[in-house]
Amino acid sequence: MPIIGNAQLRLLEKLCNASAVSGDEGEVRKIVLEDLKNHSGQVRVDALGNVLVTCSGSGRKRLKVMVTAHMDEVGFMLVADEGEGLFRFEMVGGMDVRQLPGKAVLVGKDHLPGVIGARPIHLTTTEERKQKIPLDALRIDVGPGGSKIKPGDRAVFATRYQRNGSVLIAKALDDRLGVVTLLQLVKNAPPNIDLLAAFTVQEEIGGRGAKVAAYAFNPQLAVVLDATPANDLPSWDAEENVSYNTKLGLGPAVYIADSDTFSDPRLVRHIIKSARAAGIPCQVRQPAGGGTDAGTIHKARAGVPSVSVSVPHRYSHTAASIALLDDWKNTLALLDAALRRLPPGLLATDRI
Amino acid sequence: MDPLFPFLKELLTAPGLSGYEDPAAEIISKKWKPLVHEISRGRLGSLHGLRRGSGPSPRPTVMVATHMDAIGLMVTGIVDGFLRLTQVGGIDPRVLPGALVTLHATGAGLSQSIPGVVVLPQTRLLPPDIGLNPVPLEYLFLDTGLPRAKVESLVQVGDLVSFAQPPFELTGDTIAGHSLDNRFSVAALTICLEELQNRPHLWDVWAVATTQEEIGTIGATGSTYELHPNLAIVMDVTFAKGPGANDWQTNPLGKGPTLCMGPNIHPALHKAMKELADKLEIPYSLEYAPRHTGTDGYSTQVVAEGVPTLVMGIPLRYMHTPVEMGAVKDIQRAGRLVAEFIAGLALDFVEKIIWDD
Numbered sequence: 134m135p136i137i138g139n140a141q142l143r144l145l146e147k148l149c150n151a152s153a154v155s156g157d158e159g160e161v162r163k164i165v166l167e168d169l170k171n172h173s174g175q176v177r178v179d180a181l182g183n184v185l186v187t188c189s190g191s192g193r194k195r196l197k198v199m200v201t202a203h204m205d206e207v208g209f210m211l212v213a214d215e216g217e218g219l220f221r222f223e224m225v226g227g228m229d230v231r232q233l234p235g236k237a238v239l240v241g242k243d244h245l246p247g248v249i250g251a252r253p254i255h256l257t258t259t260e261e262r263k264q265k266i267p268l269d270a271l272r273i274d275v276g277p278g279g280s281k282i283k284p285g286d287r288a289v290f291a292t293r294y295q296r297n298g299s300v301l302i303a304k305a306l307d308d309r310l311g312v313v314t315l316l317q318l319v320k321n322a323p324p325n326i327d328l329l330a331a332f333t334v335q336e337e338i339g340g341r342g343a344k345v346a347a348y349a350f351n352p353q354l355a356v357v358l359d360a361t362p363a364n365d366l367p368s369w370d371a372e373e374n375v376s377y378n379t380k381l382g383l384g385p386a387v388y389i390a391d392s393d394t395f396s397d398p399r400l401v402r403h404i405i406k407s408a409r410a411a412g413i414p415c416q417v418r419q420p421a422g423g424g425t426d427a428g429t430i431h432k433a434r435a436g437v438p439s440v441s442v443s444v445p446h447r448y449s450h451t452a453a454s455i456a457l458l459d460d461w462k463n464t465l466a467l468l469d470a471a472l473r474r475l476p477p478g479l480l481a482t483d484r485i
Numbered sequence: 486m487d488p489l490f491p492f493l494k495e496l497l498t499a500p501g502l503s504g505y506e507d508p509a510a511e512i513i514s515k516k517w518k519p520l521v522h523e524i525s526r527g528r529l530g531s532l533h534g535l536r537r538g539s540g541p542s543p544r545p546t547v548m549v550a551t552h553m554d555a556i557g558l559m560v561t562g563i564v565d566g567f568l569r570l571t572q573v574g575g576i577d578p579r580v581l582p583g584a585l586v587t588l589h590a591t592g593a594g595l596s597q598s599i600p601g602v603v604v605l606p607q608t609r610l611l612p613p614d615i616g617l618n619p620v621p622l623e624y625l626f627l628d629t630g631l632p633r634a635k636v637e638s639l640v641q642v643g644d645l646v647s648f649a650q651p652p653f654e655l656t657g658d659t660i661a662g663h664s665l666d667n668r669f670s671v672a673a674l675t676i677c678l679e680e681l682q683n684r685p686h687l688w689d690v691w692a693v694a695t696t697q698e699e700i701g702t703i704g705a706t707g708s709t710y711e712l713h714p715n716l717a718i719v720m721d722v723t724f725a726k727g728p729g730a731n732d733w734q735t736n737p738l739g740k741g742p743t744l745c746m747g748p749n750i751h752p753a754l755h756k757a758m759k760e761l762a763d764k765l766e767i768p769y770s771l772e773y774a775p776r777h778t779g780t781d782g783y784s785t786q787v788v789a790e791g792v793p794t795l796v797m798g799i800p801l802r803y804m805h806t807p808v809e810m811g812a813v814k815d816i817q818r819a820g821r822l823v824a825e826f827i828a829g830l831a832l833d834f835v836e837k838i839i840w841d842d
Binding site: 218219229231232234235236237245246247248249250251252253254255256257262263264265266270271272274275276277278279280290291292295297298300301302362364366367368369370371374376381382447448451452453455456457 | 564565567575576577578579580581582583584585599600601602604605606607609610611612617618619620624626628629630631632650653654655656657658659661724727728729730732734738739779802803804805806807808810
């Protein structure tokens with residue numbers, strides 16, 4: 134049985150604290166490959182840096198099922214050296230510039246510290262404080278002492294993982310939760326299917342790693358493991374929040390539709406039925422914006438019936454996101470249950 | 486590693502918000518105890534350390550004041566397990582979304598520390614005119630991730646929230662974190678006390694870590710009245726040049742402390758300190774405060790019949806954010822300069838504090 138125990142929590146901590154901005158996923162890739170070292174399946178790294186693992190099952194009539202989790206995270210690239218340790222930077226992935234001032238960052242492979250500051254409040258005017266601080270007014274400041282840091286280096290928020298009982302607080306829970314989940318599935322691969330696991334790159338800039346991984350694997354169906362924003366906070370005017378995406382504590386979120394993908398209804402139905410059969414809580418994500426690697430996977434080759442399942446979390450793409458341990462455990466349990474009871478003839482059934 | 490770092494990091498990790506300075510006071514008190522002859526707390530909580538001089542009694546006294554309180558946040562309400570906040574001291578709400586904080590929850594009795602994050606609700610959950618503009622503090626939440634019932638049992642309105650950003654070293658002998666304002670000056674005063682261990686001084690020295698500076702230079706007023714010094718030297722942080730800060734109000738980072746000029750400062754004291762810095766070849770810059778210095782010096786000067794006051798600054802970038810940044814060598818320079826000044830005080834120095842009209 135795949136589980137989330139202390140070893141998996143330690144691995145999550147290591148992965149959340151690693152730096153892997155889209156296009157520079159090496160540090161996470163190394164941890165993933167290290168964790169797969171003694172794995173019997175076929176492990177390879179492709180042209181874009183995806184880690185592709187094939188776990189062949191033993192039953193007859195096995196479906197070829199691609200399961201993915203992305204290794205990359207949103208972050209920054211330094212783009213100009215202005216001297217005295219000050220660098221201009223650009224955002225990589227969808228971020229809100231209002232989340233940047235006042236943060237510590239780690240730059241480059243050596244995790245050299247820096248800060249994104251802001252003009253002291255004493256020197257601002259009331260009028261100025263009504264405007265957001267634009268990106269071109271922000272700098273990454275690593276101190277005036279000189280270092281190896283140079284334009285082209287990536288940076289991430291410096292937030293270190295912490296756990297308060299069942300509460301997980303870290304950067305990049307999107308999608309390191311999925312990475313650990315997928316590692317557990319690979320190590321406990323269901324025998325009734327051929328599990329084609331892809332630890333993908335460049336998800337945050339358009340699912341580019343998943344696109345080529347889906348072509349290479351040529352699967353019959355795909356399940357994408359990600360983390361989705363909850364947006365389940367109270368509304369300012371005490372009216373009911375009807376625009377939440379998911380809610381923390383209600384279990385894994387199954388996608389019907391997002392900006393990029395209409396999930397295959399047969400897969401959605403199978404997953405929800407599996408949850409009920411196994412007594413695992415699960416919720417349907419409100420059909421809304423956002424996207425996952427399914428966006429490129431379902432359009433690969435002649436098309437791949439796909440569905441996404443996410444751990445609900447809050448404050449995606451910021452310095453500190455929050456998820457609940459039980460939602461994560463239930464996500465792994467649901468995936469395991471759904472894959473093990475996947476009927477070989479599922480794709481021959483109606484889409485209604 | 487600089488021998489100052491362990492103490493500095495401990496200070497920069499402690500909460501100690503205005504009015505609730507005990508966590509900082511305990512750390513400072515432990516550090517100062519071997520460096521002073523007497524130590525006590527003032528009525529408003531300021532820490533008073535006395536180092537007796539070697540002059541004949543009654544000796545003149547100099548007070549060196551550094552505020553130890555920090556800015557932060559306070560809980561004003563609980564909504565579905567999320568906390569509403571107000572500020573303690575001046576905070577630009579634009580630096581708050583995504584800030585890691587520690588909630589000091591007292592609802593269940595003694596204060597317990599709970600990690601949390603200050604969060605920006607999604608646009609649709611905010612007043613429609615906000616859009617993608619900065620969100621006022623009244624609409625931000627503190628989220629601990631804990632279930633509603635647990636939050637309601639642990640948290641009480643009025644609970645304090647401090648920044649949780651751990652301090653860290655940057656290149657060029659700089660350090661970043663929260664509360665460098667004004668724990669940097671507390672560290673400078675500590676260096677001064679250490680220097681005075683080996684330097685004879687005639688005057689009595691009151692080393693004071695004041696309270697409630699950030700909400701109106703309150704603690705310094707009481708301490709100055711109680712200790713009644715002949716001179717007051719106030720050390721606080723000031724604005725360093727850096728991104729978004731380059732005008733006349735700013736001074737270079739890491740190029741020495743500032744000596745402030747303006748109505749809060751007695752010109753004769755300023756002149757004496759400047760001449761000493763020149764003589765010792767300690768680098769400094771001149772800072773100009775045409776009105777309020779924004780420091781305890783604004784208070785110390787007008788206590789009782791008035792106290793000749795000097796204000797010295799340590800330049801910081803990004804003041805009042807969780808990532809204030811300053812140079813450690815400026816702490817050492819400021820500490821050494823004040824120690825030399827004290828060691829050089831002649832018994833008749835007070836008579837030299839005159840108006841050179």
